[in-house]
Amino acid sequence: MTGRRRRVPAATGVPAATGVPAGTGVPAATGVPAGTGGLADELDAVFRREAGQALAKLIRFLGDIDLAEDALQDAIVAALESWPAGGIPDSPLAWLLTTAKRKAVDRLRRETQRSDKQQAALAWAADGQQEADMSAIEDDRLRLVFTCCHPALAADAQVALTLRLIGGLSVTEIARAFLVTETTMAQRLVRAKRKIRSAAIPYQVPSDAILPDRLPQVLAVIYLIFTEGYSASAGDDLIRSDLCAEAIRLGRLLAELMPGEPEVDGLLALMLLHHARGPARVDSAGDLVLLAEQHRSRWNRGQIAEGVALLDKALRRSRRLGEPGPYQLQAAIAALHDQAPTARDTDWPQIKALYAELYRRWPSPVVGLNAAVATAMADGPAEGLAQLDVLADNDRLRTHHLYHAARADLLTRMGRTCDAVAAYRRALELANTTAEQRFLAKQLCGVSRDQ
Amino acid sequence: MKYLMMIAVDRSSRPASLAAGEKLMAEYLAFNQRITGSGELVTGDRLEDAGTATSVRVRDGKTMLTDGPFAETTEQLGGFYIIDVPDLDRALELAAQIPNARDGVVEVRPIVAG
Numbered sequence: 001m002t003g004r005r006r007r008v009p010a011a012t013g014v015p016a017a018t019g020v021p022a023g024t025g026v027p028a029a030t031g032v033p034a035g036t037g038g039l040a041d042e043l044d045a046v047f048r049r050e051a052g053q054a055l056a057k058l059i060r061f062l063g064d065i066d067l068a069e070d071a072l073q074d075a076i077v078a079a080l081e082s083w084p085a086g087g088i089p090d091s092p093l094a095w096l097l098t099t100a101k102r103k104a105v106d107r108l109r110r111e112t113q114r115s116d117k118q119q120a121a122l123a124w125a126a127d128g129q130q131e132a133d134m135s136a137i138e139d140d141r142l143r144l145v146f147t148c149c150h151p152a153l154a155a156d157a158q159v160a161l162t163l164r165l166i167g168g169l170s171v172t173e174i175a176r177a178f179l180v181t182e183t184t185m186a187q188r189l190v191r192a193k194r195k196i197r198s199a200a201i202p203y204q205v206p207s208d209a210i211l212p213d214r215l216p217q218v219l220a221v222i223y224l225i226f227t228e229g230y231s232a233s234a235g236d237d238l239i240r241s242d243l244c245a246e247a248i249r250l251g252r253l254l255a256e257l258m259p260g261e262p263e264v265d266g267l268l269a270l271m272l273l274h275h276a277r278g279p280a281r282v283d284s285a286g287d288l289v290l291l292a293e294q295h296r297s298r299w300n301r302g303q304i305a306e307g308v309a310l311l312d313k314a315l316r317r318s319r320r321l322g323e324p325g326p327y328q329l330q331a332a333i334a335a336l337h338d339q340a341p342t343a344r345d346t347d348w349p350q351i352k353a354l355y356a357e358l359y360r361r362w363p364s365p366v367v368g369l370n371a372a373v374a375t376a377m378a379d380g381p382a383e384g385l386a387q388l389d390v391l392a393d394n395d396r397l398r399t400h401h402l403y404h405a406a407r408a409d410l411l412t413r414m415g416r417t418c419d420a421v422a423a424y425r426r427a428l429e430l431a432n433t434t435a436e437q438r439f440l441a442k443q444l445c446g447v448s449r450d451q
Numbered sequence: 452m453k454y455l456m457m458i459a460v461d462r463s464s465r466p467a468s469l470a471a472g473e474k475l476m477a478e479y480l481a482f483n484q485r486i487t488g489s490g491e492l493v494t495g496d497r498l499e500d501a502g503t504a505t506s507v508r509v510r511d512g513k514t515m516l517t518d519g520p521f522a523e524t525t526e527q528l529g530g531f532y533i534i535d536v537p538d539l540d541r542a543l544e545l546a547a548q549i550p551n552a553r554d555g556v557v558e559v560r561p562i563v564a565g
Binding site: 206 | 544
C-alpha cells in the first residue's frame with residue numbers, strides 16, 4: 001500500500017502513521033500478569049474465548065476498530081483488577097461489553113475532535129440501557145471476517161488483521177510467525193485499519209450477488225495462514241504448528257458461522273487431513289520425512305476421521321449445487337492418502353484423476369507439478385517425467401526447488417543417475433529452509449553413492 | 452462518503468475505429484445517465500490528453516513550470532468522476548462499470564470528509 005506514494009499537497013496536514021499505539025487491541029495472553037498460577041490461566045482462557053466476540057460487537061456499535069480495541073483493552077484491565085477478588089461474573093461477555101462501553105465514553109469525552117461517527121458511537125455508548133443484543137453476536141463476527149479479508153486490502157494486511165482481530169493473536173506473535181519485526185507488523189496493522197476507516201470499507205457480510213467473489217478471498221487468507229505454518233517459507237522450523245492450529249481454529253469458526261457452505265467445510269477438512277500427518281512429517285532431528293516413508297501409526301486418526309466426515313458432508317451438498325470447489329478436491333486427494341494403509345496401497349489412479357480435474361479447472365504450476373507426480377505413481381516414472389517436461393516453460397516452476405526435486409526423484413527411479421544428481425543439485429540451490437536443504441542434501445548423497 | 456475515481460488509460464491506445472470510438476462514447480453516456488439517475492454522481496469530466504498538461508511547482512518563492520504531467524507513466528489520467536455512495540463496495544462496483552476499466556485502470560480514492 002505504501003509503495004507508490006505520490007507527492008501529496010501540503011495542505012492535508014495529516015501526520016503519517018508513524019505513531020504506533022502501544023498495546024492495541026484484543027489482549028491475548030499479554031494482559032495477564034505472569035506467575036499468578038491457576039487464576040491467571042483461567043482469566044486468560046476467559047479473555048481468549050470472549051475477547052473476539054466482544055470486539056466484533058464493539059466495532060459495529062462504535063464504528064471504529066481502534067476505539068473498540070482500546071475500550072476492550074481498558075475493560076480487560078478493569079476485569080484484571082476486580083475479578084480476582086470478586087470472582088468471574090456469570091456472563092463475562094456482558095460484563096466486558098458494559099465496561100468497554102463505559103470506557104469508550106470516557107475515551108470519547110477526553111478527545112477534542114470527534115467525527116460524526118464517533119458522535120453516533122458516543123450516543124450509543126452513553127445510552128444507559130443494556131442493549132448488547134447477544135443473539136446477533138455471530139453476525140458481527142462474520143462481518144468482521146469479511147472486513148479483515150476485504151480485497152481492497154493487501155494480502156499481507158488481510159492475514160495480519162485476521163490473526164489480530166479474529167484470532168486474537170498479539171502483534172508480537174504475528175510478527176514472529178511471519179518473521180518480521182514487531183514495528184513492521186504494528187505499522188502494517190495501523191495502515192490497514194486506517195484504510196478501513198478512511199476508505200469506508202464496509203462492516204458487513206457481502207450481498208448474495210458478490211458473496212461468490214468474496215468468500216474465496218476469506219478462505220484463501222485462512223489457507224495462507226495454514227500453509228505458512230505447514231510449510232514455513234523460510235527459517236529453521238519446517239512446521240510452525242501454532243499457525244496451523246490457529247488456521248484450523250479460524251476454519252472451525254467460519255464453518256460455524258457459515259453452515260452449509262461446502263467450500264468452507266472443504267477447507268476445514270483439507271487442513272485437518274494435512275495437519276493429521278504433522279507428527280510424522282518431521283523426524284526427531286527436525287528433518288522432513290516423505291509421505292511414503294512416514295510412520296502412519298503416528299498420524300492423528302481422530303483428525304482424519306473428522307476431516308473425512310466433513311468432506312463427505314461437503315461433497316454431498318456440492319453434488320446438489322454443482323461441481324465441488326478446489327478445497328474439496330484437494331481434501332479428497334488428502335483423504336485418499338490418509339486412508340491408505342501404505343504408500344504402495346494408495347489409490348493412485350483416483351488421485352491422478354482428481355489432480356487432472358483440479359488442473360483442468362485451476363491450472364496453477366504447483367497443481368501441474370502434483371498432477372505429474374501422481375501420474376508417475378499411477379502409470380510409471382517415464383509418464384510422469386514427460387508431464388513434468390511440458391511444465392518446464394513456466395518460470396515460476398523452473399525456479400522452484402520442488403520441481404527439480406520431483407524430477408530428480410523420477411530420474412533416480414528410471415536409473416538416470418547422472419541427470420538425477422544434477423536435478424538434486426539445482427533443487428538444493430533453490431531450497432529456502434534449512435530442513436529442506438538437509439533433506440535434499442541427504443537425497444543427493446544417496447544418489448551420488450549409487451553412481 | 453465521497454470518492455474520486457481517476458480513469459487512467461494507455462497513452463498510445465486509441466479506439467480502433469470511428470465506430471469503436473462511438474460505441475465507447477455511448478457506453479460512457481449510458482453510465483453517466485445511470486449514476487445521475489441514482490443520485491450518486493457529484494461531478495465528472497473527460498480531460499484533454501496528458502500532452503496538454505502543465506505542472507506547477509513553487510520553490511523558494513519562485514514558480515517553476517514544466518511541460519507535461521507530474522508523473523511520466525504509460526498510463527495517464529484521462530478523466531475522473533466524483534461520486535457520493537454509502538461505502539467502498541459500492542464505489543468499487545461503479546468503478547468496474549466505467550468502460551475504460553476494461554483496457555485501462557481506475558483508481559478509487561476516498562475524499563477526506565469535511
